[in-house]
Amino acid sequence: MTRRQAWPKAVLFDLDDTLWPIAPVILEAEKLLYAWLGQHAPRVAERFTIDSLRQARLELLAARPEFGIDLGALRHAGLVAAFEQVGEDAGKVELAMTEFFAARNAVTPYQDVVPGLERLKKQVLVGSVTNGVADLQTIGLAHHFQASVAARAFGRAKPDPGIFLAGCAALDVAPSDTLYVGDDLLLDVQGAQRAGLRAAWMNRTGKVNDLAGEVSPDVEVSSLDELLDWLETHHLHEHQV
Structure with a gap:
């Protein structure tokens, strides 16, 4: 009979689309930003639409790929360029x-997230590694995480092995003792595995693994409940091994 593995000492999470849906939040944030522009920077709103501002950001990113590690800085630079183009006061960009x-x-975590984190942090160290700009303190989840690493502060983004290793180092655990959980097969699963971590694919929408020949998650789950069930079924705590 195959012996069960020990529980990981730490679990690191991706954030956007793993712990909460992000697309509707970004859409709403862009609408609110555009409404703010209409009131406080009307020349920008007259010249640009939400879509044309987005296209300008994509063009800026293509020209300056270093913005890929900090999408907040990309948006800021895009707004500065738009303000300057129409003669608005670029000093207002910080307010925007x-x-x-x-x-x-203003995200809404999936229903399983808070109870799942509460259960999980009783068993292991919990951290996050993200390419995004979510603020766990503002969101109200920071107390569930012992460490958080963001690409914009670290200087490299997933799937670079360094950012996963930085997450492990922040929790003082070895990569082999760490499980990474994320929704993206390449950035999260393959990236973590190449850095020496185990990886769980958080597939909340029932997507087909169209990279099955290239990427094989250690486990596929649709919620934190399933993740915890898998850990409890297939793993033993170290003192039991």
């Missing part, structure tokens, strides 16, 4: 970004 970030952090 404050409005955007407040709305961007």
Whole structure:
């Protein structure tokens, strides 16, 4: 009979689309930002639409790929360029970004997240590694995490092995003793495995693994409940091994 593995000492999480849906939040944040522009920077709102501002950001990212590690800085730079193009006071961009970030952090965690984190942190160290700009303190989940690493502060983004290793180091655990949980097969699953971690694919929407020949998660789950069930079924705590 195959011996069960020991529980990981730590679990690291991706955030957007793993712990909460992000697309509707971004759409709403962009609408609120655009409404703010209409009131406080009308020349920008007259010249640009939400879509044309987005297209300008994509063009800026193509020209300056270093913005890929900090999408907040990309949005800021895009707004500065738009303000300057129409002669608006670019000093207002900071206020615009404050409005955007407040709305961007108004996320609603999936129902399983808070109870799942409560259960999990009684068993292991819990941290996060993200390419996004979510603020766990503002969102109200920071107390569930012993460490958090963000690409914009670290200077490299997933799937770079370094950011996963930084998450492990922040919790003082070895990669082999760490499980990473994320929704993206390449950035999260393959990235974590190449850094020496185990990886769980959080597939909340029932997507087909169209990279099955290339990426094989250690486990596929649709919720934190399923993740905990898998850990409890297939793993033993160290003192039991």
